[in-house]
Amino acid sequence: MGQLNAVLLHCRGGFEKECAAEITERCASVGVYGYPQFEPSQGYVIFKCYQPGDAEQLMQSLPFERLIFTRQWFACLPQISDLPTGDRVTPMLEWARQLPQAAELMVEVADTTEGRELQGFARKFGSALSQGLRREGLLLPRKQRSDWRWHLFVLDGKTFWFGATRVRNSSPLAMGIRRLKFPKDAPSRSTLKLEEAWLHFLRGKQQQEKLVPGMTAVDLGAAPGGWTWQLVRKDMHVIAVDNGPMNDDLMETGQVEHRREDAFTFAPPKPVDWLVCDVVDKPVRVTELMLQWALNGWCREAMFNLKLPMKKRFDEVESCLAHLEEQLHLAGVGYRLQAKQLYHDREEITCWLSLTS
Template identity: 70%
Template structure:
């Protein structure tokens, strides 16, 4: 795979700078050097590695889940351009023959208005390409598992990036987007942030353990109740902390106690299983709040959002997560911390802090 010298990373439109800064930093930490290339609001970043084969090194050595701003990634061959409309598959097949064996194809587009207009073409092309590659024995049978997945990033009808990603070290979703349906009974669309966070952060094998009925939770900055609704839907008992009004239907569930208090001064009467927080405030202040809860042992798990500033967003994330890790390490507290710019996030990232990590 020596020709795989380029990384392609999907991100939220408008966050290309942060995605580029992050991959540049993480690659340098493992001795992989190169330079990022992107246009504002294009929804993806290209990272060109200087040394042959080092895109493969990066995608093997870096842990995908440690990246905050990248939704999906792949290690690519050179960009394929001016593909003939009458036969796009042949030049693609010539490149696939040089790549590791894959058993599935993931066709992707940028998560932009222009990209979404290509989705119809991408779906049809995906089926035709997979069928042709299998006929040429360039794609393994569907039931045969492979370490690698083939990725095709469609730029337009004649231009694409062709690459691979480790199945176990990438997102299982095209463009890294977890598609969720808004529950009509929820008080606000912010409810999807917490639902997506649970899908992303909590391993399936631990969901019955960590999201069990009868658990207790505190929702800081709860009104009108989008996140509280998710907790109640998991049959938890919730203290909703907010000076604003809560959704009336949610309060009638009998599982919610509304405290009209300041989220930053509230202290739970006893430790809870979950603390969740979507307070609109400076990320450094929210980080201090989470540190306070962790050091006092007030919760077993926390999911919280850090609202990012307009500038220096990557640096702000590094500072906040570094501060949290440093405080917990100094206190000798075992923990697991993950962060991600989720699909349903906007100008924030979502974090999961587990104070009862698996051994």
């Protein structure tokens, strides 16, 4: 196996600094050390490990779900550059011999304007490379299971990052992006945030168990109703809390009760199954609000966004989530907490808090 001495991490453009800070800290927690490299708004970070083989170790020892600002990742060989334009496939076959066996090749670009312009070339080259790899027996048959998946990151027609990731410890999506179609009858595009959050956090049977028709929910900061629309779509009964107007079609469903109240002072008449919150306010204030709901037993599940400041965004996230966990632990409340900057998020992250007792 070759020297997988670096890790490539996809992220949202403009959040490279946060992605770099996070991976540096998480790596240190599992005994892997190195340094990040990135340019502003390039849509990815390269983390160079000091010790050979540490990148492969990282794929096994650091849970991918702990990474908030990373959409996708893989351990990679040294950057491949200056491939001959006449035959790029043959040299890549030799590089492939240095990777752990895999049955799938995922071809990716950066989520930037420049990256999107490369998608046509990336698809064609990826198809030709896959055929060459299978012809040489380097890529396992499609139906054969493998612990690893190969990734080819295209920088331009001659420059690539080539590597592998653990199938069970990475995103199943190319570039970690879940593309959703905007429902034409939804009140706002923010509806896609909650849909993506459910698809990302609730795996397998969890969706059937936690999104049951007839459940009750509260939507804080609901107007005009993008998140309420998703709750109604799941046949839930919703209290929409916002001083602003709600979408007329939503109100006509008979499943929504509109309370013109302040999201930070509202208390539900009785506990509900779901709390969702996309309130625009300081993350520390929203964190305290979520903590209030959790400690009072007002909900069983909560999906909420933390709007991030312009500076020290990673530090703010770490502080808010640590405070939330500390207070729940001190109160003896059982919980599961996950957070991610999803594709449909912007200057924010989405958090799922599931209360178990």
